[in-house]
Amino acid sequence: MARKRKGRDISGWLVIDKPAGISSSAVVNKVRWAMDAKKAGHAGTLDPEATGVLAIALGEATKTVPFITDALKAYRFTVRLGQATNTDDQEGEVIAENDLRPSDEDIIAALPDFVGDVMQIPPKFSAVKIDGQRAYKLARDGQDVQIEARPLYVEELKFISRPDADHVELEMTCGKGGYVRAIARDLGEKLGCLGHVRELRRIWSGPFETVDGISMETVEEFAKTGELDQYLHPLEAGLDGIPEVTATAEGAVKMKNGNPGLVFSSDAEYGDEAWASFEGKAVAVGVYKAGELHPNRVFLH
Template sequence: MNGIINLFKPKGITSHEAVKKMRKTLGIKKIGHTGTLDPNATGVLPLCIGKGTRISEYLLDVEKEYVGELTLGIATDTQDAYGRILKYSSKKVDEESIRLAFESFKGEIEQIPPMYSALKHKGKKLYELARKGQTIERPPRKVNIYDLKIDKILNNKKIIFHVKCSKGTYIRTLCDDIGQFLGTYGYLSYLMRIGVGDFIINDSVSIDYIKRLDKKELNSIICPIDKGLSKMESFIVEGNYYKQLINGALIPINHDVSNCYNFNTPIKVYCKNTFIGVGKIINKDNISFVKMDKVLI
């Protein structure tokens, strides 16, 4: 059993707990996620299974999509609905100002990661320190907000929005920052992840649904490993090199062909109509070769 399952994570469990449940459900140990989703958020959590776990690193960098709700007027210590209320504001914000604020957060921005996060400081997770009442200075990090649009504004207080962003973006912090930009406060009152790269919520499946599947049905929901690497360029090696390729030998290629690819950049490698794994094109002594990094057959 090798590939990727587009899991719909329910509210109330961590990504690690979702992996644990799936290990028990499928009866296999080699399962890993491709980036955590907050315990109180729901939505897409791609799980790599079997040999698929070896490509998880390539899925960490893909863009993420969310639908969220920002509530204005309140700040919490966790920047979401599950924290302790720190501050209130009775300031009224008009719709035009809200829309202007959202426009201002598009593109490359800087975020200060929240204390209630799994980032580490001297080996300790920040949320562990936060629970002890400690606050550690966190340097700002650059993230990209590729798209940010408002779906609905309710009473100029609750804003339903859609965001597409880079890895490492904290939607909780985005809501907190928008609140401050508006001269008030704000927290993330709801979050659903609707996409991770090519994995979208319409194709996701729940743990309970998976439990009811027989072996044939289960195989039908497992995405082939290479399908999870759709953003990666493909390269086809001639069939007579098959044995050398799967044994990790360098395969010489035409110089003109190699010029169509970036050297030392991960590519999907195929031979005999079979996905072999992830490799790269290298140059050695002015000769171009395909070098396998991960053989996955």
């Protein structure tokens, strides 16, 4: 018999403004401990040295994580021109240098090649699995890591500023699975000067923005007091990107038991993935068909 997990039955989203120097999983563990939550997970890893929006799902909200993971995200980052590193960021060893420094105009002209549906090779020091092992582990062991290119949707990549000849600040909006480090590496190669990420900050993720985030100091200060509950966003925030339908009272009961339930639709069309609400609370996520929602995920709050 499985051992029952201890903790509070608390559901919702807590947005952390992650500092540099801590892993995303360590943030999740700290939040789960501080809030005495039974279950927690995050929607999109940030590298340890990256900062910014890290959305933590608690309890039943963990069932909505895929919708935030799949949502567009935006990053502000600085590229160090003239140097390539083995990790494609400043944490790695410099493996090549170049004295060429492109003009602002050259950089701006190169950016459209990285917009739209592109193919991207993730960094060798990444969590991508190769034959069941993480690429970064193989790279650390000195193995020659070969990672296949993967599709990535980049909605926008824009020039922000040029602090000096060696650095350029950019902002990217992209879909799931994008590596900013790979963008910096590939842009440097295209410009002929090499490059790697110097600083990286996620400024929004789906519906969550930097202004929604609280610091790890706040998490520490209010740990185990219940005060962190005031910063929770509702579970429903994680469903912001898909249509909402309204369940009847009888339909809500049926869906909670895993059966199709009667709903009223405002903007969902036949076959759409949608979520059903009853009295403002999420009941289920599923497929909308002919006035009913066929649930594949049910919320137990």
